[in-house]
Amino acid sequence: MFQGSIVAIVTPFKNDKFDEKAMGDLIEWHIAEGTNAIVPCGTTGESATLEYEEHYRVIQFTIEAVNKRVPVIAGTGANATAETIMMTSKARELGADGALLVAPYYNKPSQEGLYLHYKAVAEAVDIPIILYNVPGRTAVNMLPTTVARLAVLENVVSIKEATGDMRQASEIIRLCGDSIGLISGDDFTTFSMMLLGGKGTISVSANVAPRDLSDMCSALLKGNVDEARRLHFKLEPLNNGMFIETNPVSVKTALSMMGRIEEEMRLPLCSMSNENREKLKKVLINYGLIS
Numbered sequence: 001m002f003q004g005s006i007v008a009i010v011t012p013f014k015n016d017k018f019d020e021k022a023m024g025d026l027i028e029w030h031i032a033e034g035t036n037a038i039v040p041c042g043t044t045g046e047s048a049t050l051e052y053e054e055h056y057r058v059i060q061f062t063i064e065a066v067n068k069r070v071p072v073i074a075g076t077g078a079n080a081t082a083e084t085i086m087m088t089s090k091a092r093e094l095g096a097d098g099a100l101l102v103a104p105y106y107n108k109p110s111q112e113g114l115y116l117h118y119k120a121v122a123e124a125v126d127i128p129i130i131l132y133n134v135p136g137r138t139a140v141n142m143l144p145t146t147v148a149r150l151a152v153l154e155n156v157v158s159i160k161e162a163t164g165d166m167r168q169a170s171e172i173i174r175l176c177g178d179s180i181g182l183i184s185g186d187d188f189t190t191f192s193m194m195l196l197g198g199k200g201t202i203s204v205s206a207n208v209a210p211r212d213l214s215d216m217c218s219a220l221l222k223g224n225v226d227e228a229r230r231l232h233f234k235l236e237p238l239n240n241g242m243f244i245e246t247n248p249v250s251v252k253t254a255l256s257m258m259g260r261i262e263e264e265m266r267l268p269l270c271s272m273s274n275e276n277r278e279k280l281k282k283v284l285i286n287y288g289l290i291s
Contacts, residue, residue, distance in 0.1 A: 001128055001157045002071060002098060002181065003199040003221065004036030005213040007206040008044040010252050011058055012261040018054060020061055022261045026207075027065045029260075034214035035206060038062060039100055041075035043137065044204050044248045049266040056090055063095045077102035077132060081117045088125045098128040100160065100202070105138035111146045122153045129155050130202075134162040134185060144171040151180035160185040160202050166192055173197045187239040191232040194220040204242045205235060207251045208258065208289060241283035244276045253280060257290050 007030055012022035030038060040062040041047040041055055050058065059074045066072050074091035076099045078084045088099045103109075104117055122129055131150060135141040141163065150156045161169050162185025169189075172182055173196060182198040184190040190201040194217065206213040216231035244250045249265060253272050256263035257280075263271065272280065284290045 002037055002073065002130065002183065003217075005034070005206050005210065005217045006037040006039060006073065006183070006200055006202045007035050007210060007213075008039045008042040008202050008204055009062070010207055010248055010255060010261065011041070011045040011047075011050070012255075013264040013266065014262050016264070016266070018058060018061075019262065023058070023061060024065050026255075026260060027062065030206075030210050031066070031069050033210035034218075035070065035210045036200065036214065036217070037071040037073055037097075038066060039073045039075055039202055042100060042202070043075075043102070043134075044207065044251065045075060046248060046266055046269070047075050049269075052087075055087070056094065059091055059096060060094045071097035073098040073100050073130060075100045075102070077104075079104040079106050081120050084117070084121050085124045088121055088127060088129075092125055092127040096127065098130060098157070099125070100130045100132055102132040102134060103138045103140055103142050105140075108140050111143055114140065114142050115146055115149050118150050118156065119153065122150075122155050127155060128157045129153075130183065131156065131159040131180075132162070132185065133159060136162070144168060144175050147172050147180065148175040151176045157181060158183050158199070161193070161198075162186045164189055166196065169193050169198070170196055187235070187242065191216070191220070191228060194228075195225070204247055204251055205239050208242070208254050208284075209235065209238055209287070237283055238287050241280050244280055244283075245272050250276075250280055253277065254284055254289070257281065257284055 012019035074096040076087040133142040158181040184193040184201040219228035
């Protein structure tokens, strides 16, 4: 259902408020550059720092600005199942095309707990669901056997796999076949994961280089591996640059250097160190994004 280059879009702030003008401009740019779908309120969108009404407004604004030109997949995961159901229900009410649900974080559920969590949300809210496995942030790894159990649920359509483990990605495809779409959750693994049979990426780097990410994913989906490989190697220094500091600090700083948003994060995230800022600037200059 969802494939290609899907941007995990930043949430621009201005004077600590959601900057709707900057967000609207970003959305128009992404659509013009070939981005295939947009995820508001993911990790890169600083969802953890948004109050409920802000969270819903970012989703609503994105849906209205996109105006059905590409799918909008709302980030609505939380570490409590009831809260996840509440937020996902609101996203459906607002008109989201899907929901991205991060594995419950901090409380470290068992594999059975993960299964029951996602099953409860899928049964409560009639919306296409993308599972999101990112143990580096959640402290729990959703195993391929658990993914296979969830893949039989009608509205569980994809998994954003962000372990960086190709063996695990391969096992998901082996166990699930076409019953669930595998989506890279880490820009470093998009090329290799799509070669295994993945359908696309939910990308940080697409925030600053949307055309190249779209073209690489398109080439892979069409079987043009040589062109995709060329773009993969072109993108690798940029992928590294986006993680010089914790996401989304680097990508928001990059977008500020490019003149697209204010350089503003919410605490506990803060501005990059001067040393890292210079490293990032060199990456952007070398890529041709700034002069």
